[in-house]
Amino acid sequence: MGEIRIRDRQPSDLDSCVDILLAVHTSDGYLMNWPPDPVGRLTPADGLRAWVAVADEVGIVGHVMVQAVNGESPQVASVARLFVAPKARTHGLGARVLDHPRQWAADHGIVLVLEVAADERSSAITLYERTGWRRTDTQRAHWTAPDGAPVFLHR
Numbered sequence: 001m002g003e004i005r006i007r008d009r010q011p012s013d014l015d016s017c018v019d020i021l022l023a024v025h026t027s028d029g030y031l032m033n034w035p036p037d038p039v040g041r042l043t044p045a046d047g048l049r050a051w052v053a054v055a056d057e058v059g060i061v062g063h064v065m066v067q068a069v070n071g072e073s074p075q076v077a078s079v080a081r082l083f084v085a086p087k088a089r090t091h092g093l094g095a096r097v098l099d100h101p102r103q104w105a106a107d108h109g110i111v112l113v114l115e116v117a118a119d120e121r122s123s124a125i126t127l128y129e130r131t132g133w134r135r136t137d138t139q140r141a142h143w144t145a146p147d148g149a150p151v152f153l154h155r
């Protein structure tokens with residue numbers, strides 16, 4: 001796929017990010033429920049920063065952001081919307097993308113948390129555990145799967 005660099009997301013990247021997110025939704029069921037306003041899901045009011053991975057001659061192939069956490073101190077932020085295009089997977093890009101929130105948090109003295117759907121087959125959980133994240137809690141989400149089934153989230 002050639003050289004891939006990671007940079008801050010620009011507003012003009014959002015349409016491409018939504019295209020990738022739709023491909024990820026179709027192949028992996030993430031997001032589990034496709035939202036009516038996908039751009040809004042990538043630009044929440046409490047978003048703090050976002051990065052994209054860009055491949056030469058291909059364009060955007062990965063995304064991650066950090067978001068303030070309701071009710072937590074400003075010293076806590078959440079990693080959110082991590083996804084890599086299906087065609088760009090298993091080359092370490094997920095781990096590379098995740099390094100950016102980690103470095104940002106270290107630079108700002110911020111503790112990072114995240115929530116991930118409790119599916120044991122999930123590459124995301126494998127990736128998080130392999131890169132040093134610790135599971136501290138599992139709770140039922142306040143939303144449900146498309147078929148109405150309850151969803152549990154590991155924090």
Ligand SMILES: CC(C)(COP(=O)(O)OP(=O)(O)OC[C@H]1O[C@@H](n2cnc3c(N)ncnc32)[C@H](O)[C@@H]1OP(=O)(O)O)[C@@H](O)C(=O)NCCC(=O)NCCS
Pocket residue numbers: 024028030081082083084085088089090091092093094095096115116117122123124125126127130
């Ligand atoms: C989770 C996700 C971001 C991982 O992206 P990725 O770029 O494939 O991540 P990595 O390449 O760093 O790691 C994935 C696998 O490739 C393997 N891998 C990494 N580099 C490799 C290399 N050079 N050669 C061979 N395999 C490699 C890793 O060992 C890992 O395998 P494992 O899952 O069996 O441990 C991607 O699968 C995704 O977008 N999933 C859907 C969205 C999602 O669930 N997001 C999380 C929401 S909380």
